[in-house]
Amino acid sequence: xxxxxxxxxxxxxxxxxxxxxxxxxxxxxxxxxxxxxxxxxxxxxxxxxxxxxxxxxxxxxxxxxxxxxxxxxxxxxxxxxxxxxxxxxxxxxxxxxxxxxxxxxxxxxxxxxxxxxxxxxxxxxxxxxxxxxxxxxxxxxxxxxxxxxxxxxxxxxxxxxxxxxxxxxxxxxxxxxxxxxxxxxxxxxxxxxxxxxxxxxxxxxxxxxxxxxxxxxxxxxxxxxxxxxxxxxxxxxxxxxxxxxxxxxxxxxxxxxxxxxxxxxxxxxxxxxxxxxxxxxxxxxxxxxxxxxxxxxxxxxxxxxxxxxxxxxxxxxxxxxxxxxxxxxxxxxxxxxxxxxxxxxxxxxxxxxxxxxxxxxxxxxxxxxxxxxxxxxxxxxxxxxxxxxxxxxxxxxxxxxxxxxxxxxxxxxxxxxxxxxxxxxxxxxxxxxxxxxxxxxxxxxxxxxxxxxxxxxxxxxxxxx
Amino acid sequence: xxxxxxxxxxxxxxxxxxxxxxxxxxxxxxxxxxxxxxxxxxxxxxxxxxxxxxxxxxxxxxxxxxxxxxxxxxxxxxxxxxxxxxxxxxxxxxxxxxxxxxxxxxxxxxxxxxxxxxxxxxxxxxxxxxxxxxxxxxxxxxxxxxxxxxxxxxxxxxxxxxxxxxxxxxxxxxxxxxxxxxxxxxxxxxxxxxxxxxx
Numbered sequence: 001x002x003x004x005x006x007x008x009x010x011x012x013x014x015x016x017x018x019x020x021x022x023x024x025x026x027x028x029x030x031x032x033x034x035x036x037x038x039x040x041x042x043x044x045x046x047x048x049x050x051x052x053x054x055x056x057x058x059x060x061x062x063x064x065x066x067x068x069x070x071x072x073x074x075x076x077x078x079x080x081x082x083x084x085x086x087x088x089x090x091x092x093x094x095x096x097x098x099x100x101x102x103x104x105x106x107x108x109x110x111x112x113x114x115x116x117x118x119x120x121x122x123x124x125x126x127x128x129x130x131x132x133x134x135x136x137x138x139x140x141x142x143x144x145x146x147x148x149x150x151x152x153x154x155x156x157x158x159x160x161x162x163x164x165x166x167x168x169x170x171x172x173x174x175x176x177x178x179x180x181x182x183x184x185x186x187x188x189x190x191x192x193x194x195x196x197x198x199x200x201x202x203x204x205x206x207x208x209x210x211x212x213x214x215x216x217x218x219x220x221x222x223x224x225x226x227x228x229x230x231x232x233x234x235x236x237x238x239x240x241x242x243x244x245x246x247x248x249x250x251x252x253x254x255x256x257x258x259x260x261x262x263x264x265x266x267x268x269x270x271x272x273x274x275x276x277x278x279x280x281x282x283x284x285x286x287x288x289x290x291x292x293x294x295x296x297x298x299x300x301x302x303x304x305x306x307x308x309x310x311x312x313x314x315x316x317x318x319x320x321x322x323x324x325x326x327x328x329x330x331x332x333x334x335x336x337x338x339x340x341x342x343x344x345x346x347x348x349x350x351x352x353x354x355x356x357x358x359x360x361x362x363x364x365x366x367x368x369x370x371x372x373x374x375x376x377x378x379x380x381x382x383x384x385x386x387x388x389x390x391x392x393x394x395x396x397x398x399x400x401x402x403x404x405x406x407x408x409x410x411x412x413x414x415x416x417x418x419x420x421x422x423x424x425x426x427x428x429x430x431x432x433x434x435x436x437x438x439x440x441x442x443x444x445x446x447x448x449x450x451x452x453x454x455x456x457x458x459x460x461x462x463x464x465x
Numbered sequence: 466x467x468x469x470x471x472x473x474x475x476x477x478x479x480x481x482x483x484x485x486x487x488x489x490x491x492x493x494x495x496x497x498x499x500x501x502x503x504x505x506x507x508x509x510x511x512x513x514x515x516x517x518x519x520x521x522x523x524x525x526x527x528x529x530x531x532x533x534x535x536x537x538x539x540x541x542x543x544x545x546x547x548x549x550x551x552x553x554x555x556x557x558x559x560x561x562x563x564x565x566x567x568x569x570x571x572x573x574x575x576x577x578x579x580x581x582x583x584x585x586x587x588x589x590x591x592x593x594x595x596x597x598x599x600x601x602x603x604x605x606x607x608x609x610x611x612x613x614x615x616x617x618x619x620x621x622x623x624x625x626x627x628x629x630x631x632x633x634x635x636x637x638x639x640x641x642x643x644x645x646x647x648x649x650x651x652x653x654x655x656x657x658x659x660x661x662x663x664x
Contacts, residue, residue, distance in 0.1 A: 012644045016622035020641060022648050025658055032542065034498040045635070049649075051657040060496065072496045079498055090659040111658035123541045123565055139543035139569035140500075141634075149638045151645060153623050187483060188535040191564060221538060223564050248655040255653060287483050287538075308482040308534055315481075405540075407492045424539065426487040428510050 001228050001261045002159055002194040005134040008258075009117050011151055018153045024116040025052055026146050027102050028089065030080040031059035031407060032121030036144035037083040047087040049150045054111065055084050056092040058101045060407045063370050063397035066095040073408065087147075100373020100399040103127040103341035107211060108375055110240025113252065114229035115259035119146055124341045124423065126218045129226035130210035131233055132259050134194070136224040157223045160193040161267040164201035166276030171456060173351070174209035175343060175421070175440035177201065178216040179281035179291040181273055187289030190222035193269065196261065197227050201275045207236040208347045215342045216423060219288040228261045280455045282328055283425045283438040285316030290425075292328060294443065294455055300324035319427050320435050321415070328453050331437070334416040336367040336448040337430070338441055339397075340404040343421035344372025348441040349380050353388040355445035355456045360392050362451030367394035368410060370402040394448070406430050419447040468631035469574050471603040472555040474528030476592040476611075477518055482533035486566060489537065489545040503544045504551035519552075523596040531589045532559040537566025537577075546573045556602040558609065560585050571624035572634070576602050578609055584616045604628060 011020040026049075033055070040047070047053060057080060060073045068074050077094065084091040092099040098109065103124055106112050114132035119125060121143045128135035142152060164177055195217045197210075205213065210227050217225025227233075234253065237243040244252040283291040284298050290313065292299060301313035301324065317324065322331070338344075338352050349371065361367045369389045371377035377399055380386055386396045403410040404422035412418045412434035421444050425436035437453060446454040450462075494506025511517045518524060530549065536559040537545060546569045549557065556576040570577040580588070588611055592598055600611040604625060609616045627634055638645075 011648045012641050014623060016626060018621070018623040020638065020644070022645070022652075024652075024656055031495065035500045035543075038498075043635070051659050051661065054659045075498065076496065084662070088662045090662050106658075109658075113656075116656070121541055123539065125541075137541035137565050139541050139546070139565060139572065141543060141569065141572040145635055145638065148635045149645065150649075151638055151641075153634070153638065155621060155623070188538060188561065191535070191561060221535070221563065242658060244655045251653065252655060287485070312482055405487075405492045407496065424485075424487065426485045426539065428491050429487045432491065432493075432510060 001132060001196055001226060001259055002134060002157070004259055005115055005117065006156055008115065014153065018155050020151050020153050021117060023052070023119050023146050023150050023152060025111060025118045027106055027118065027120035027125070028053060028055040029059050029102050029122065030057050030076045032140050033083065033143060034076065034079045035140050036147055039144040040147055045148045047089065047147045050088040052150060053089050053147070054106070055080060055089050056099060056102050056105060057094045059401045061094045061400040062408050063400050063402050063410055066398060068094060070409065097374050097378070100375065101341045101344060101401055103215065104344060104372035104376065107131065108240070108373060110237055110243030113237065113243070114233060114256040119152070123218045124215050126222065126225045127211050127215040127341055129214035129217065129224050130207060132226060132229035134224055134226065137218065158193045158268040160190050160195045160222070160269040160271070162195050162197050163199040163270065163272045164197065164275050165199050165272060166201055166274045167204065168201055168275045168278060171280060171442060172275065172278045173440045173442065174205055174212040176278055176281045177275055178213055179283065179288065179438065180278055181271070182219055182289040183281065183291040184273060185220060185271055187219060187287040188221040190217070190220040193222050195220065195222045195225040196267070197225060198261070202227055203230065206347060207232060208345045211345070212342055216288070219423060229256055229259060280440060280443050282443065282453055284320065284322060284328065285313060286319055286425055286427050288423065288425060288438055290316055291438070294328050294453060296328060298322045298324050298326045298328065329458070330452060332417070332452045333365055333419045333437070333447050335412050335418040336365060336444050337403040337418055337420040337422065338368065338444050339370030339372065339402055340422035341372065342423040343441050344370060344376065346376050346379050348421065349376065349385050352441040352445035353385040355442055355459065356392045356449065357388050359449045359459070361394055361448045365448055365451045367448045368397065368403060369394050370397045371399050373399050403430055419444050419453060466574065466631045466633065469628045470605045471601060472528065472576070473599050473601040474555060475526060475597060476529035476531050476588070476600045477524040477527035478589040478593045479518055479530055479532045480589060483535045483538055484532055485539040486537055486542050486545040486563065487539060490542065490548045495542055495544045500547055501551060503548035506544070507548040507552045526553070528553050528555045529600045529602065530554050530557045531585065531592060532557060533585065534560040536562050538563035541565045543569045546570050546575050550575055558585060558588060571621060571628070574628060576604060577620065578602055578618045580609065580616050580618055587614065
């Protein structure tokens with residue numbers, strides 16, 4: 001499938017093994033674009049295709065208020081607004097009803113389709129691969145190149161098939177499947193590859209769960225992750241605000257049908273994981289591959305042999321202040337973050353609210369709920385989910401990237417320990433000395449209630465005793 | 466950009482694998498509108514430790530960083546590359562790089578040099594033992610030379626050609642205007658996602 005999309009977008013082929021690839025959709029945000037627009041201005045160039053470019057304010061916006069006072073945020077947002085106005089680029093501003101995290105709003109609007117090429121100055125652009133699109137993150141220099149030419153010169157990436165077999169047990173989500181995969185293959189195992197997720201366990205996932213899966217493919221080091229389009233994909237696009245309709249939809253469906261995976265497709269690498277016996281996963285270390293089932297204990301670095309993996313585990317445990325052998329369930333948690341482009345969609349909020357309904361967040365634990373978009377926020381409020389979160393003691397916020405990367409005021413203070421539905425547990429990611437455990441939304445909610453790492457099943461056990 | 470052919474300087478060993486972009490430069494330090502001024506954010510947390518290798522006087526002025534596996538994994542933030550450049554680094558030698566970091570590095574003349582594990586280990590041990598050892602990264606020859614050793618490396622051919630000739634990549638691409646315009650005429654008309662905005 002990746003090859004088909006590639007072939008359909010080659011503008012020219014250079015003699016040095018790189019192809020000039022046309023970009024169908026360029027998503028822009030305030031935190032990585034200002035230098036690119038400056039470059040255009042200095043060189044006297046224009047944005048080639050404003051109609052294929054969309055901008056949104058998400059990375060550094062506050063989530064507790066719609067009034068922005070932080071001077072650096074104000075400057076970055078004003079710069080983006082000026083740049084978009086100057087070049088005729090559509091911009092979703094903080095507070096707009098369609099504003100939100102870039103990787104949440106683009107699918108919501110229905111602007112990502114099978115067979116497209118999508119780029120954004122953000123590594124989690126891989127999210128859009130859920131639609132059978134080739135979507136990947138780029139830096140600021142490439143961003144300027146796309147603004148000016150709507151193309152990128154790239155070498156064709158290698159391909160990797162990841163097959164999820166079996167049926168995931170109740171309570172096991174796409175997040176758990178991906179943490180289990182990362183624990184198995186390692187945080188860098190797919191470097192240079194485009195992953196195609198396949199198998200019955202993938203076919204059974206909703207579009208939102210597929211987005212979570214593709215979002216995390218970059219944590220395996222992959223260039224992109226994708227899932228072949230099927231009826232689930234087409235049903236999601238049906239009626240989305242900007243998806244093709246009427247006669248265009250008929251043409252689009254024909255076009256999209258060309259981007260499935262051939263039966264005999266050959267991949268450079270393959271990995272397989274049976275999900276039928278999986279249980280909720282959590283991370284214990286400082287990269288997303290350092291994960292174990294919640295039912296297990298903090299691993300002993302000795303178990304990683306004698307190489308770099310062991311040294312990495314030792315350093316991770318020192319940073320995380322964890323001792324080998326401690327059951328994961330005994331790790332107490334100060335902060336719970338529900339949100340991000342990984343797990344900030346309505347199904348994620350519903351899953352967490354289902355656990356929290358009629359319960360309260362443990363004393364000494366704080367919970368932050370940041371919807372992935374203003375549309376998700378509105379939908380959640382229409383369903384009364386906001387009341388579930390606030391009644392439980394959680395803080396209900398406006399939309400943005402928030403505590404996923406700590407670029408706004410939402411940060412984990414000091415060495416506090418956070419259970420987070422986001423994508424990276426790097427040192428200092430959520431705050432200079434913050435300790436992060438990556439979890440699914442349901443695990444996050446159960447953890448909030450008990451003040452220690454826990455799954456919804458643990459709550460039910462406590463009730464029945 | 467000026468053509469880039471080779472760089473010689475001393476090296477600093479960073480015996481860590483999976484060094485992520487958030488560690489190279491925390492997000493707080495990324496909030497700038499320029500391409501410069503990121504030096505103070507480089508390894509901001511690790512530099513608080515006086516024993517950290519970049520704080521050691523014996524490695525002051527080094528311009529080649531010798532890391533381990535998977536250097537620059539994680540985010541697309543180009544400030545990770547700009548911070549290394551601002552600090553004075555011209556090349557990073559490692560067993561592998563994060564995909565986006567490697568591409569960003571090549572587009573800023575920071576050479577990402579990928580060598581096999583034994584070569585990286587040998588080089589790191591050599592510069593640990595002798596911080597004054599000159600290390601040459603030669604893009605024209607695609608070699609790294611240090612003391613008695615010479616290793617070959619490969620980078621993306623397109624990026625190498627741009628660097629060796631000091632070319633502006635956008636200029637090079639815009640020379641393909643006819644092909645780009647022809648491709649645009651062939652695109653489905655319904656594939657225009659954004660709403661029109663008057664500039």
